[in-house]
Amino acid sequence: xxxxxxxxxxxxxxxxxxxGGLVLALALSRHPTIIVDVYEGASTLGExxxxxxxxxxxxxxxxxxxxxxxxxxxxxxxxxxxxxxxxRYRKSDQETGxxxxxxxxxxxxxxxxxxxxxxxxxxxxxxxxxxxxxxxxYKETSSGIRLYFADETSAVCDILxxxxxxxxxxxxxxxxxxxxxxxxxxxxxxxxxxEPCWSGxxxxxxxxxxxxxxxxxxxxxxxxxPMQYTGTSNHLVAYPISGGQLINVAVFRARYDREDTVFDGxxxxxxxxxxxxxxxxxxxxxxxxxxxxxEFKQWAIHTVRPLPSFVSRSARVALLGDxxxxxxxxxxxxxxxxxxDAYVLASLLGRAAESRMSLDSALRLYDDIRRPVxxxxxxxxxxxxxxxxxxxxxxxxxxxxxSLLVHDEDSEPAAIEKLGRLGDLLAWEWQWAWTREIVELDxxxxxxxxxx
Ligand SMILES: Cc1cc2nc3c(=O)[nH]c(=O)nc-3n(C[C@H](O)[C@H](O)[C@H](O)COP(=O)(O)OP(=O)(O)OC[C@H]3O[C@@H](n4cnc5c(N)ncnc54)[C@H](O)[C@@H]3O)c2cc1C
Numbered sequence: 001x002x003x004x005x006x007x008x009x010x011x012x013x014x015x016x017x018x019x020g021g022l023v024l025a026l027a028l029s030r031h032p033t034i035i036v037d038v039y040e041g042a043s044t045l046g047e048x049x050x051x052x053x054x055x056x057x058x059x060x061x062x063x064x065x066x067x068x069x070x071x072x073x074x075x076x077x078x079x080x081x082x083x084x085x086x087x088r089y090r091k092s093d094q095e096t097g098x099x100x101x102x103x104x105x106x107x108x109x110x111x112x113x114x115x116x117x118x119x120x121x122x123x124x125x126x127x128x129x130x131x132x133x134x135x136x137x138y139k140e141t142s143s144g145i146r147l148y149f150a151d152e153t154s155a156v157c158d159i160l161x162x163x164x165x166x167x168x169x170x171x172x173x174x175x176x177x178x179x180x181x182x183x184x185x186x187x188x189x190x191x192x193x194x195e196p197c198w199s200g201x202x203x204x205x206x207x208x209x210x211x212x213x214x215x216x217x218x219x220x221x222x223x224x225x226p227m228q229y230t231g232t233s234n235h236l237v238a239y240p241i242s243g244g245q246l247i248n249v250a251v252f253r254a255r256y257d258r259e260d261t262v263f264d265g266x267x268x269x270x271x272x273x274x275x276x277x278x279x280x281x282x283x284x285x286x287x288x289x290x291x292x293x294x295e296f297k298q299w300a301i302h303t304v305r306p307l308p309s310f311v312s313r314s315a316r317v318a319l320l321g322d323x324x325x326x327x328x329x330x331x332x333x334x335x336x337x338x339x340x341d342a343y344v345l346a347s348l349l350g351r352a353a354e355s356r357m358s359l360d361s362a363l364r365l366y367d368d369i370r371r372p373v374x375x376x377x378x379x380x381x382x383x384x385x386x387x388x389x390x391x392x393x394x395x396x397x398x399x400x401x402x403s404l405l406v407h408d409e410d411s412e413p414a415a416i417e418k419l420g421r422l423g424d425l426l427a428w429e430w431q432w433a434w435t436r437e438i439v440e441l442d443x444x445x446x447x448x449x450x451x452x
Pocket of ligand 1: 016017019021040052054133134136166168203250301329331
């Protein structure tokens with residue numbers, strides 16, 4: 001006969017109502033002895049008007065949380081074990097573009113409009129998040145963690161989860177506090193992880209009506225297929241979303257010599273297409289896509305340096321999603337990793353709520369399980385960006401800047417042959433995304449708990 005838990009309910013505060021925070025709230029809401037509050041800094045929950053791709057395991061997690069039917073309505077996706085084309089790659093920095101690789105992945109990629117995805121998450125939440133609650137700092141006391149918000153209110157919780165994105169206030173408070181108590185070399189390392197680091201890449205995002213593109217190019221590949229149009233130091237991703245009514249476009253321009261310098265200007269802002277002349281000699285499909293867009297949202301891609309832990313020394317505060325491991329977007333996995341964080345953290349906190357496992361152990365196991373994986377994906381994503389830009393990443397031994405793969409003197413067949421091999425490498429480094437299953441996360445949690 002199941003025994004009823006007599007433990008006190010655990011109060012979990014989630015700072016940030018992005019994808020990571022909302023999935024965590026949903027996953028925790030299945031545990032009756034956990035009280036969840038989401039504190040969102042903005043006055044309403046909002047998502048950027050752009051597309052998002054979700055790989056196999058994040059999809060399985062959403063399915064397990066009861067979202068599959070609604071997710072199917074907003075994506076092209078039908079889970080399967082068949083290998084299907086997730087992206088087609090073209091060499092496009094020439095008048096006649098050429099296909100050089102088709103990325104075949106188990107089950108393919110679920111593509112959605114972010115706003116639709118967020119709506120699905122919100123519709124499934126049992127409680128409404130508290131909006132206009134921008135966390136400024138927190139203080140750990142013997143009776144719990146006190147949260148201080150910009151509107152001069154405060155709240156108390158037992159566990160604080162910083163799901164507050166790349167400029168996380170929770171990460172800042174946590175690292176500043178730990179640095180104060182650490183030896184000077186460790187303190188310096190901790191402080192270096194507070195501010196995000198510019199990747200040298202700038203992205204320009206837009207969503208355009210498919211009908212507009214079809215009017216000037218009825219057979220444009222991006223109307224039907226997820227496409228990657230690549231060239232040296234620049235590339236575009238374009239894929240249909242919202243049942244083919246809209247096309248998501250992201251243009252990337254890389255300056256790896258600027259990596260880890262300070263980005264000059266606002267990180268995110270709307271802008272006209274002043275970079276379009278750089279694509280003047282690209283294949284017509286690229287020029288047609290750009291012609292259809294009046295305004296882009298510029299996005300300077302920043303990352304979080306590898307943190308020594310996702311959890312405070314007190315094991316009462318945890319970081320999740322971009323707050324913990326914001327990465328370059330080239331394996332389409334930042335949100336997927338946030339979803340995996342949420343799933344693992346909720347499983348462990350659920351066990352702590354319902355068994356003799358302590359909260360400290362739950363948070364420390366979360367760090368053990370998730371940090372190596374998420375940080376590895378971040379490294380792979382950085383290298384993938386270089387491949388898209390026809391560059392060979394430096395090795396740890398050589399260091400320095402990436403080198404050119406395709407040279408002006410290469411014949412067309414030689415260039416395509418080199419790019420084809422690059423495609424194989426890209427797929428090999430990315431295959432974790434379609435070969436890992438949710439059951440492996442369950443086993444990792446099970447094994448970690450058994451070792452306690
Ligand atoms: C161009 C581009 C393309 C991408 N494509 C993909 C993709 O295809 N697939 C994929 O998996 N990932 C992709 N990503 C990555 C993905 O968008 C992020 O990793 C993901 O959105 C992070 O979610 P999050 O919840 O951790 O953070 P966020 O989405 O940043 O959410 C943080 C939330 O916290 C709130 N907040 C911030 N500060 C405070 C505070 N002090 N107090 C309270 N609330 C606060 C914010 O308002 C926000 O709502 C892409 C990223 C980029 C830039």
